[in-house]
Amino acid sequence: MAEIDRDKLLDIYTRTMKVNRTDEKFRELLMQGKVAVMYYCVRGQELVSAAAMAALEPQDYVVCTYRGQGEQTAKGIPMEKWWGECLGKATGTCKGKGGTMHITDPDTGIMVTTGVVGSGIPIANGLAMASQNNGDGRVTLVSFGDGAANIGGFHEAMNMAQLYKLPVVFLCQNNRYGEHTAYADHTDSPTIAERAAGYGMKGVRVDGNDVNAVYPAVKEAVDRARAGEGPTLVEAMCYRMMGHFFGSDFSYMPPEHIEEMKKEDPLPKLRKVMLERQFTEEELDKIVADIDAEIDAAVQHALDAPLPDTDEIYKDVLEEVN
């Protein structure tokens, strides 16, 4: 596999840190009691979503889950709009009517964020079907967790996507937990990727903590989809370093395993790769400082923003009745 070029590497680094710093900021605000909303932490999974988004073109579609902060910010939702939505403000992507679990921003290609495990997978097929029907050349990527690979819709959608050779990439972020249940307690097949074979589909499993593994795999899947060669199931192995949602008990996660997985933390690994590729500490730190400043401004904007009008509960229900 060819080495990732420097510009792309820098792009992935920037997106990864944007995801990470957003996550850190969210947890800080929650701990300080400045906001009180549901938040599904992405610590440990930053690289997978950032590398996947870097493999897409701006016009490509993305479907993600309630743990979708990584895809959303890495794909490029303007931060003020993103924070506005998470804080339930009128300035949010969805006027405060979606919230953290239902972020939609078609301008960025984030078409659906679903709060129902696995439900985005069949919807991604439809976006891809539309692209196939009208020949717009777009690829749809749907991100989901290992738990989602056990709902019926996953299997129906895999079969249908392969049948029609839809331009879709199924990205399973195997973070080792389906809500509070460990992988081994919800699935007996050794990998999710091998399930692809059951549908006649190409399936690959990669180290989601290694930029040199995850980016090329997703890129190849995106290229295949765009070339009309059909879907790919990419299973990126990663680790959800915290509980299912912020503040939830995670005593079911063995401490020794957490310690072991910390050694696989994608962030120091990525930094090491960057330094090996002759990026300097100063350059990398500057990127993070700039991101932090952007996030701080966006958070302040969202905190200061107005709440949606109460009338909004009657709007956007049905167009014809409004």
Place this chain on the structure above:
Amino acid sequence: MAEITMTQALNLAIDEAMAEDDGVFCLGEDVSAKQGGGVFKVTAGLTEKYGEHRVRATPISETAIVGAAVGAALAGQRPIAEIMLMNFVGVCMDQIVNHAAKLRFMSGGQTPCPIVIRTTTGVGVGFGGQHSDMLEAWFAHVAGIHVVTPSNAADARGLMRSAIDANDPVIFIENILCYGLKAEDPGKGYRVPLGKAAVAKEGSDISLITYGRTVLDALEVAGELEKEGISVEVIDLRTIAPYDEETVLASVNKTGRALTLHEAVRPFGTGAEIAANIQEKCWDKLKGPVRRIGGTFSAVPFASHLEQAWIPTKEEIVGQIKASVGKD
């Protein structure tokens, strides 16, 4: 003008819409030419005209069918998904209720979901418990969906065009026993607006509010009672949700009496909602309690005499009307 059946009416409406807009396409089990154009032939002949991408025969995968329709709609297309029988909607309720119905609202209006979900059902064809239910109340209870059912071929043509035009999800219920009904073809481009009821027969003594196949029973009963001096106004809702409250209330305010009638089981049915609304808004005009008739509260039985006994009978309709007007 020639007469057409309801099957032909639906086919013509879909064909027209597909010809006018490349974004309109059909998907569902057995819908394409290879399988004969749908089990009830509604999509017959469309594959030949528009190709297999626009008439997609799918695997038996209701969740994947509706999910794909939702996704395609978000991308700006207008899918018409067929769920072969209404009982199977249980398999894909998540996609309908959590996604199709809510994506416009939850996105703050950014992603409307213009899909039509065609489905068939009906009591009286011997299909038994898992192929016969009328489940419109399930959908009427969810904000963000239109629920439509025609009682005649002309309306079928017009309602289907409007359903495809609509920028929101529409559940389009086709009663199997109505497929063969004939009407004069209203012609190309004919539309019946969603949310607008028809006064199928004017009357002055009681308003009989119904939809779908039971409209036929209602009209027959109304005709018979006319001879006995009881004047029944028959309202065909056509759109069950959101329904045409204005027409219903105006009728009840005129007649002072109301009876709701549907094939779906009576408890928690749409008739209960309509009856409650009438009690609240027409109380000073009502001459008696609003009455309800619905199917028996059991699974639809197989044996034909049991199945016939399950359906609201014309005798029951007559009895309720006479009791209401004080002539029983």
